[in-house]
Amino acid sequence: MAKILLDNYCFPENLVGMQEAIQQAISSGEILHISDRKTLASVLTAGVQGALNDPRLSVSYEPNYTPITPHALQSLPTEQLIRLIRNTVKLEVMDNNVGYLRIDRIIGQETVSKLGRLLHDNIWKKVAHTSAMIFDLRFSTAGELSGVPYIVSYFSDSEPLLHIDTIYERPTNTTKELWTMPTLLGERYGKRKEVIVLISKRTIGAAEAVAYILKHLKRAVIVGERSAGGSVKVEKLSVGDSGFYITVPVARSVNPVTGQSWEVNGVSPSVTVNPKEGVAKAKSLIAVRKALPKTVKRVSDIIKRFYSFKDKIPALLNQLLQSKLTEGLYRSVVDYESLASQLTADLQETSGDHRLHIFYCEIEPESFHDIPNIPSLEEVGFIIDALFKVEVMSGNIGYLRFDMMEDIKVVRAIGPQLIKAVWSKLVNTDTLIIDMRYNTGGYSTAIPLICTYFFDARPLKHLYTVFDRSTTTATKVMTLPEVLGQRYGSQKDIYILTSHITGSAAEAFARTMKDLKRATVIGEPTIGGALSSGTYQIGNSLLYASIPNQAILSAVTGKAWSVSGVEPHIAVQANDALNVALKIIGKKQQKKNSGK
Template sequence: MKTMVMALPTPPLVLMLLLCALSTNSSFQPALVLEMAKILLENYCFPENLVGMQEAIQQAIDSGEILRISDRKTLASVLTVGVQGALNDPRLTVSYEPNFVPVMPPLLPSLPIEQLIRLVRNSVKVDILENNIGYLRIDRIIGEETAATLGSLLRDNIWDKIAHTSSLIFDLRYSTAGQLSGIPFIISYFSDPVPIIHIDTVYDRPSNTTRELWTMPSIKGERYGKKKDMIILTSKHTMGAAEAVAYTFKHLKRAIIVGERSAGGSVKVRKIRVGGSEFYITVPVARSFNPITGQSWEVSGVSPTVNIIAKEAVAKAKYLLAVRGAIPSIVQSISNIIERSYAFTDKVPALLHHLQSTDLFSVISEEDLAIRLNQDLQTVSEDPRLIIKYLQDNAAIVEEDPELLGYIINTLFRIELLPGNVGYLRFDMMADIEVLKAIGTQLTKLVWSKIVNTDALIIDMRFNTGGYSTSVPLLCSYLFDADPLRHLYTIFDRTTTTMTEVMTLPQIRGQRYGSSKDVYILTSHMTGSAAEVFTRTMKDLNRATIIGEPTTGGSLSSGTYRIRDSILKESTITNFPNNFN
């Protein structure tokens, strides 16, 4: 820790003039206000903000408002509003307390060792949960002297117990008291010994000193280190030193914060008697500067990474640890698939390097992981067809939920009968073949049967940005005769170095539209991916007239790979382009 004395600004000229002008005024209220101003000048932790306050004091005295207030509690309320408004600090309060008796809490280092041990044991809980997850709850953060005195006890009962867990839930939801001097001990256990880290800077106004807090190069017990996952739980009651711990870990990117925004306490607050009166002013006398943000957790509190009510925070933390624990294997699986299957081999080394070095520290869900990987891969590859998606098993869901089945059909498809017995069919996403099979009966009844007997058909693909090319052969099959089967396109699969001819299907559900009736396909610059596969195929086979704008130019064919052996094994699907002929 480093302590420095700061050079103070000269007392504002307006304050000096104010003191001189009113020093002979015996009126109670102005004297009280001037005494308050003196206390703030000597104790308030933001002395640079006091110039504005002096102007507000002068206006209040000049207006005569406080001179007309005879009730002391009302006066205290008015003064509170005035000083808070002038300095924009809700911690500043004025109170009238004729019976106030200061209570000095005992200094912990002066307590007998037995009481210290009992206090620590009552304020700390350690447990090992399923999957070797450590659980550490601290309700009071002890200072450096107490931590040094109880070093062996803390090592044996806390740090060594959690040292070999795979990940940690650090519960600060009930931590409402503590000392800032104990923070370096806690941060150090979850950091490496070198290099030491600048944790915080604390400015104390009464002594006009600044103290820097740093991690410690040596500690008693085994360090947890900075690599294993840690989640900190907070609540609206988390206050003071615990907020400093959470704020520090959050901005060091050492922990994810789960729970509620913390209370927004203060480093140090004093209740000071105003002169010889029975009025007291509560003043924050010290403040914190985080070296990374230049700001503090004071007043505003620590905002959680994942906002959830405090009582549900443990369950959420367990879920997040499961997701985050699966990330390395998921990234490795995706790397293997890219190396094995991605058609553009010249881009593979850069993609693999980026996957291994990408920052996934703050991932908080499967969806979040998929979005981040998707964005990163597309940025590096400059290939919008390289897609990571988080998807549930939609086919299984719709089979179990008839209402959802109807919703999917109504969402995916729009039909209309136009004059001249012309059918209009619009669908904005190419659904997976398994989903189409699952909803086949209802799809045939509610959609296809209503347009299959028209004399011509308009298929609107202007808003179809793509989806799954697995559905293309099925859709094409409805627009050709059953015999002979038609060769739609050929795919070269890099994985097996084989050529596969994709044909129309010999059997489909319901009636075919056939090969003789006119089909028109509408396109736009938004038409992409699998929608382009369908459109291009119909055009090349002279089965449809294409009307509209040039399409996106996305992937004409893709392989679909499921990431297995992880928490995402039933939900994450990755699409990679192959070559199309």
């Protein structure tokens, strides 16, 4: 048995020590006490499968076994071959010019050569001109590997030739490479049109090789359930004249892309569905993928019209319309959710802007910038308690935490109560800490009002400029000439605490105060969110694009704020930011006191 394995098993590198292991088992004497031959066969099967981790290896006791040699297909009369092929091939041209081709047996090279013209005229010619194809291998349970290059070649271009598989045979110790073919009878389907391959747990052998190759060439989407996990070639070999036989895989496939194979483990589908639903799922996939170019074009149009960073637009459009789509790199797209995910990843990777986002939504999304609700008198107290935390610390240090930027109309509506409950407690402190570590953003309309409290009345201060891409207008944002209550002024120290979730309008406030050298920022870099993003429906689909449509220009440099967020003056963990601020304030106070 060891000699048969050494000469025939397709993974000879795994057999190191096998002969010695069998000799040791014999020497131990345990198996010599097994008197029942079938029990012995079971024990030996468990031993070789365990040692080599290959479930295809098995030992059997069959004293009356007679090998059956199947007829070679090519030796059959032509009429019989034609009948066989008619029984194993079904085809149809479905709605929307979708071809359906079902093959239940993959014929080999010699049979193809014998029947080439008949196969072309009666089968291939009828589906070659379809705009997409459903290639059904769910019931393909027999076939020859020599036919695989023919099938794969029809779904490839003539140039360049592709190395699609390598077959190693142990008994002859030979390796054969399989390549696509330079010439074929009739027209190729090519590598551009959509191909959906259906598989099931019954799909085995050569059909698995076809599905595996097309999947890893990124030429087809595989739909169904994991295939059977067959073998290139398995032989049942006699162990001398003992009546014992060992079944051994004598050849193996090595895919040049993955370095692995479909054998034993099968082909895993790209989209897992019950095989009975395979055709319906394939049709819906083709519809989604057919809409790809139009969808990508519409996304490009939206970016061209609304994206605020004009200098990044050419690269984005080039990436979307050329390198990704035309090179077939959207093969992973199997539904609108995965399309949205792929588009988002590509846009963000190319632009470096994580705010660009494509999403799938069955219900029309609500705009964030709806008209805000003006609270009633009863609600004002709850709002102030929920949004603001105020404390005057030792050393007359003011602490103000607020977790959301409200709209200017709401702020003005609750202004008197806000002054009384919050601002009046802080305005006379010597130093102010503004905690924005938990503020993820909100409305930007109140930023000028908030900033105004920290500057003098005259002259008005230029805070930043908003460039609106959709209207191509630039608006200077200034401090206000008048505010309710007393100003904090421009002289007292202010510290702003940030974290990695500080976003949108909250970080715009922090960046403005930093740009104008009015505050020291302590904590983590902020999220880099958009001050304003528009939500745009992509055609009539259920896809929407969230596009930053405003660029914020610094009042100091005139350049657009980057998308990387606000870099703090003093970078520390958000949890430590308050303690660091208090230490800095304490040291400044000590220095001031000692100077006196």
